[in-house]
Amino acid sequence: MxxxxxxxxxxxxxxxxxxxxxxxxxxxxxxxxxxxxxxxxxxxxxxxxxxxxxxxxxxxxxxxxxxxxxxxxxxxxxxxxxxxSLLGNMNPAAVPVVKEALLIKSLEKRIGELAATYPLTYYFGSACNVIGVLLENDIPGVYESGDLLIVKKGLSRSAREKLVYEKRTGILYVVSSACFDSDVFCVIGDVLEQRFNG
The missing domain is CATH 1.10.260.40 (lambda repressor-like DNA-binding domains)
Incomplete structure (x- = not known):
């Protein structure tokens, strides 16, 4: 060619x-x-x-x-x-799973680098710029330690819930699309899927 x-x-x-x-x-x-x-x-x-x-x-x-x-x-x-395929068969995408404690310093790394470094899980869907976040602390009332969130990195205008962290403390929260202060919180991305521990 x-x-x-x-x-x-x-x-x-x-x-x-x-x-x-x-x-x-x-x-x-x-x-x-x-x-x-x-x-x-x-x-x-x-x-x-x-x-x-x-x-x-x-x-x-x-x-x-x-x-x-x-x-x-x-x-x-x-x-x-x-x-x-009758069902529009899509191969599952390999998604790197990053522990909560390593998440913030991993955000600048490319997916290819993360996939070579961290364990993988599979996601059935359009998976571009997607990571798994393994929670090590509860997000009160929503998720528990050990839950896995499949997240599409980056800021989007979608109506999906967003995984964000508080800039000062690094604590993770899940917020609905329009209700967070960007001076206080930094967006990790849209929550595509949740897998509950146990």
């Missing part, structure tokens, strides 16, 4: 993955550490030779194969896979 074809595939896949995973160019930049200019130049077809490290950051963010993002048409592949 020629470089131009690979770059075109990469561009189309980024556009498709951003749209299909409910992301934005900004969330991709913020989580992958790439600049907006870099992403813009790729999406506008201004770059013929994209650096390997850039491709790896993008593929890590979307939880897809580094080789496939340049060579496979993800939109076609996912349409075929959902048509072949």
């Amino acid at each position: 020629h470089k131009k074809e690979k770059t075109e595939n990469l561009k189309n896949n980024i556009k498709y993955l951003i749209k299909s995973r409910g992301e934005t160019q900004l969330s991709l930049c913020n989580s992958s550490g790439l600049t907006r200019t870099t992403i813009y130049n790729i999406l506008e077809g201004r770059v013929v030779n994209v650096q390997r490290s850039t491709i790896r950051k993008i593929s890590d963010f979307f939880g897809v194969s580094y080789k496939e993002i340049e060579t496979v048409n993800f939109e076609e592949k996912e349409i075929i896979e959902s048509d072949v």
